[in-house]
């Protein structure tokens with residue numbers, strides 16, 4: 001019989017969820033986790049909330065015992081907005097949808113998008129050149145979101161979008177994210193309770209909905225049949241009933257990809273740019289590698305895998321700044337994690353940010369050192385403690401797409417520009433489901 005009978009420790013005596021969790025979840029969670037071995041209880045006992053960051057526990061929750069850890073009740077606000085899409089669905093329905101959608105993310109599919117991605121990046125570089133020439137700082141977060149809206153909509157739904165519409169979509173998803181981020185920590189309150197920003201959030205969800213239904217309607221009414229994600233979803237048939245997906249099911253999957261697809265990738269690019277602006281010598285090494293490896297003016301997707309140093313830089317930026325940093329699970333049955341017992345219906349917060357900065361796994365964890373990912377330095381202990389895209393069967397379906405887009409954008413940025421952060425701008429992380437610098441990141445660009 002297991003002798004793990006103790007509940008995990010509490011960091012501090014609290015009567016409720018500390019306001020700090022809402023104001024600055026990272027500082028709060030890092031603080032709470034700091035002096036405990038990767039498992040700590042927070043908030044009032046009745047809410048049964050646990051923060052888990054020990055790599056062995058993460059593996060148990062996401063990989064070996066994942067069936068006991070569905071996403072659970074802290075995902076309620078996400079379900080209200082995203083419906084029953086791939087991020088929020090569970091069980092056999094999720095399995096079936098993942099099987100339908102997986103082919104759209106295979107490398108053959110990515111190759112088919114090459115010209116589209118290159119054209120979007122080229123247009124963005126032209127805009128940034130213009131900013132550089134006029135001496136106007138470029139907000140790389142806003143720019144990357146706009147670029148990713150164009151790339152993802154074209155790649156997954158074969159939809160082209162003009163600048164103002166892309167900007168509007170960017171605004172809408174940001175509003176939904178801000179709304180969700182505030183609802184996450186009050187998941188136990190009824191949905192109807194008015195909260196600050198609720199009206200803007202609801203209007204943004206409604207406008208995004210009409211955008212999604214427009215995309216579905218246009219495709220249903222068209223004779224074209226592109227082999228993209230939307231095509232796969234429209235053609236998918238249930239193997240038992242032979243039924244196709246309803247517009248509501250399609251809406252949930254597409255809305256989910258709107259939310260999961262471009263803001264995360266753009267946030268990642270922003271943090272990479274932040275680190276490169278602070279370490280221009282690393283940016284120069286990236287340029288030297290590109291000059292060695294890439295044959296032509298624009299980069300081919302096939303060349304990306306040869307950018308070994310660039311891969312380390314991206315890994316290191318995602319270690320220090322995981323773009324999608326907080327996810328949730330809930331136990332079905334009670335379980336044992338190390339010396340502790342988790343009750344049934346225990347709510348779990350997973351936060352790679354904590355594991356990625358834990359000195360037990362990473363030497364000098366706060367420093368930006370891409371070479372820690374060099375094959376002769378990257379140990380299995382570190383691999384175990386690194387999971388910016390998740391782990392197990394629910395690992396990010398867009399990892400390869402996001403990585404390829406990130407590589408294309410970072411390559412274009414460093415090849416064309418030297419850059420610094422606008423003088424006097426204070427970079428302050430902010431939780432909006434992704435973790436972004438508050439106000440974005442204004443870069444002063446100079447053409448190389």
Ligand code: HEM
Nearest residue numbers: 086087260261264265268324327389390394396397398402
């Ligand atoms: C740097 C960019 C990205 C990061 C860091 C990221 C991170 C993640 C993480 C950590 C998860 C797992 C969450 C959990 O287990 O609860 C996830 C799931 C997911 N991601 Fe991403 N993501 C990125 C880009 C993308 C892109 C480009 C797409 C699609 C266009 C995408 C679509 C999804 C979907 C649909 C899921 C749910 C998968 C499932 O449960 O089967 N992500 N992502």
